[in-house]
Amino acid sequence: MKQGFYHPDYTLQFPWNSLQFGLVVFPINPFLGAVTISLAALITWGKKYRYLIQKPLNQGFAILSLLLLITTGFADHKLEAFLGLFNLLPYFIVFTGLTALIQTITQIRRIAWIMICGSLPVVIIGFGQLFLGWGFKFQFLWVLISWHITPGGEPPGRMASVLMHANTLAAYLVTIFILALGLWLENYQLIKTQIKNQKNVNYYPLIFLSITVIANFIALVLTNSRNAWGIAIITCVAYALYQGWRLIVGGFMGVVASILLAAFAPSSIANFFRNFVPYFIWARLNDQMYSDRPVALMRKTQWEFAWNLTQKQPLTGWGLRSFSGLYKQEMQIDLGHPHNLFLMLSAETGLITTFLFCGLLIWIIVNASTTLWQSQSLESENRTIFFSYLLAFIGWIIFNMVDVTTFDLRLSTLFWVFLAALCGVVDRYQHFPEKLHNK
Numbered sequence: 001m002k003q004g005f006y007h008p009d010y011t012l013q014f015p016w017n018s019l020q021f022g023l024v025v026f027p028i029n030p031f032l033g034a035v036t037i038s039l040a041a042l043i044t045w046g047k048k049y050r051y052l053i054q055k056p057l058n059q060g061f062a063i064l065s066l067l068l069l070i071t072t073g074f075a076d077h078k079l080e081a082f083l084g085l086f087n088l089l090p091y092f093i094v095f096t097g098l099t100a101l102i103q104t105i106t107q108i109r110r111i112a113w114i115m116i117c118g119s120l121p122v123v124i125i126g127f128g129q130l131f132l133g134w135g136f137k138f139q140f141l142w143v144l145i146s147w148h149i150t151p152g153g154e155p156p157g158r159m160a161s162v163l164m165h166a167n168t169l170a171a172y173l174v175t176i177f178i179l180a181l182g183l184w185l186e187n188y189q190l191i192k193t194q195i196k197n198q199k200n201v202n203y204y205p206l207i208f209l210s211i212t213v214i215a216n217f218i219a220l221v222l223t224n225s226r227n228a229w230g231i232a233i234i235t236c237v238a239y240a241l242y243q244g245w246r247l248i249v250g251g252f253m254g255v256v257a258s259i260l261l262a263a264f265a266p267s268s269i270a271n272f273f274r275n276f277v278p279y280f281i282w283a284r285l286n287d288q289m290y291s292d293r294p295v296a297l298m299r300k301t302q303w304e305f306a307w308n309l310t311q312k313q314p315l316t317g318w319g320l321r322s323f324s325g326l327y328k329q330e331m332q333i334d335l336g337h338p339h340n341l342f343l344m345l346s347a348e349t350g351l352i353t354t355f356l357f358c359g360l361l362i363w364i365i366v367n368a369s370t371t372l373w374q375s376q377s378l379e380s381e382n383r384t385i386f387f388s389y390l391l392a393f394i395g396w397i398i399f400n401m402v403d404v405t406t407f408d409l410r411l412s413t414l415f416w417v418f419l420a421a422l423c424g425v426v427d428r429y430q431h432f433p434e435k436l437h438n439k
Helices: 011-024 030-048 049-053 056-074 078-087 089-101 105-131 168-197 204-222 226-243 248-264 267-273 279-284 299-312 324-330 341-349 352-373 380-399 409-431
Strands: 136-140 144-149
Touching: 011 105, 011 226, 030 049, 030 089, 030 409, 049 056, 049 226, 056 078, 056 089, 056 341, 078 089, 078 105, 078 267, 089 352, 105 168, 105 380, 136 204, 136 226, 168 226, 168 380, 168 409, 204 226, 204 324, 204 341, 226 248, 226 341, 226 380, 248 267, 248 279, 267 409, 299 324, 324 341, 324 380, 341 352, 352 380
Parallel strands: none
Antiparallel strands: 136 144
């Protein structure tokens, strides 16, 4: 954890300190965390302005911002659409600024450690909420400190901790789980190498990471989020394939097949697998746990409605934050979003804006994958943590295909921070690989 405290560019030491402090306090105090993280990005913008405006990716986000402003002008409810811009544009500024601040493997490794350590209070509070009946509401100076812990979870029976809703906590935990598992694998390989070379071995980081990975995984299961469960399983399989552990891959696939058969197979087959697959898993997957759910609350209904809106106004959309009002008018039910970020954007901002946004995300995935698999400058001991960030990014995309995380301050800020970290390192390796050895 001591590595990475100092920034390789001494002129960026203060914003780097500000970012680290913000990440430490962010899970418990998102307002203070967001302010210090934003401060880090803005200071970096001031110092690296010429460098940042020349990057093609940043120019792409500038064009995307312009298109969002244009679609706001065509919205029926312009004030609502204008307010919706604050769920996107400020994060673009933070993201682009941090890409110039975070540019080495040592930095992204430290950020991963900070995020993992910061998750422990969240998980502990979550366990207390479910099993000890913890519940309290504390607010100081409006947004400076605002905690709302519901005894028994929110919704009841599902862990939510300080993030107030189980799905929000699940999106947070699955990102932490991916990074923690990556660091665990990295430390495991390091210990194997040290033992092979008969060097002194420090087991404490691996022990700590083992506890953290297990705690986060259990908490992830207790959020009862099907989306997060699926991403966690995909992540484990991806890591196993990456490490060449074919037996573990086979074991995971066997477990997944058993769960799917318990949930969706004909009764004669499903009943056998339900003897050893827990009820809350298979019943949650096939919705038997919530069989009385209204049609308007089903994702299929929401996605069809969003796509119909897109077809009616494919170029400019209906304006940001318009989906909720239009859905309530048609379905007579309050719903904040259609549980798919890309369908929501197409309905609210039009296809051109959505395609550009998707294109930028694909650009990042392609560049990161190229750096991982083809770059000769990326040392073997650094590939696992880099792969973790790439997996976390892909996991975020998958999660947002069945939910929307942009309305939560914690989730949005953390996502754009680790995406900036990924892009910053990719840019550094592509343009200045000779400066990255031993970083």
